[in-house]
Amino acid sequence: MVTFKLCAAALLLVLVSACSGIGSLGSVNPKPQTPHNLCGIYAQYGPWQRSANASQQAWNIHSSISMAFIQHESGFNATARPPRKRILGVFPGDHLSSAYGYPQAINGTWTLYKQLTGYNSAKRTNFHDAIDFVGWYNARSVRLNNIDRNDAYHLYLAYHEGNGGFAKKSYLAKPWLLTVAKNVSAQASRYRSQLQFCTPVS
Known part of the structure; x- marks a missing residue:
């Protein structure tokens, strides 16, 4: 009887947690229907x-x-996380990193952003905060590594490797990352071309 009560209590806790999760996810914007079309994104989400x-x-x-950057990092998924490690190849363990939210910012860098900007209530699941973070980080890359502010390719390498890693040219040992950076740069160029046809917001 005791075992049955414990099992029932555990099941109830799981159900309550699941329902809470559904509620919290329900408050997050679904991913855009046309993630590669900037005008379509803005038509769906004007505040963005x-x-x-x-x-x-x-x-x-x-x-x-x-x-x-956000499109590549999270696919505009507000609660995106890296995959989990596998224990014994089967059981899910911790996430591969603390990257989270729209910008896939890790905990330490997000904390630094909040400290230096004073935006102490900023959240990685909030699009406004997330895109402000991306702009802030890229502006730091321009200043710290003398990257041209319109050079999406090298800005992305610094975003991925960190400004310290970029300065050490750690990306040269990662051919796959160079390909990713080229793809992100190409997407930025497409977005920029599309932007001239988007309806301005007031």
Whole structure:
């Protein structure tokens, strides 16, 4: 009888947790229906265009670059995380890194962003905060590594490797990453071309 009660209690806890999760996920915007079409994204989520414009104005990094970074990093999934490690090849363990949310920012870098900007309530699941972070990080890369602010290719390498890793040219040992950076840069160029046809927001 005791065992049955314990099992029933455990099952109830699981169900409550699951329902709570559903509620929290329900408050997150679904991924855009046309993730490779910037005008389609902005038509679906007008506030995102305002946030992208605000980030560009604040950090002088073109919004097309920031949007391309988010598209690649999370696919515009607000709660994206890296895959989990596998224990004994079967059981799920910890996530491969602390990267989370739209920008896939790791804990330490996100904490630094909040400290240096004063945005203490910023969340990686909030699109406005996320795209501001991407602009902020790229602006740091411009300053710390003398990268041209319109050079999406090298900005992405610095975003992925960290500015310290970029300075040491750690990316040269990762041919696959160079391909990814080229793809992100190409997406940024497409977004920039599309932007001229998007309906402006007031």
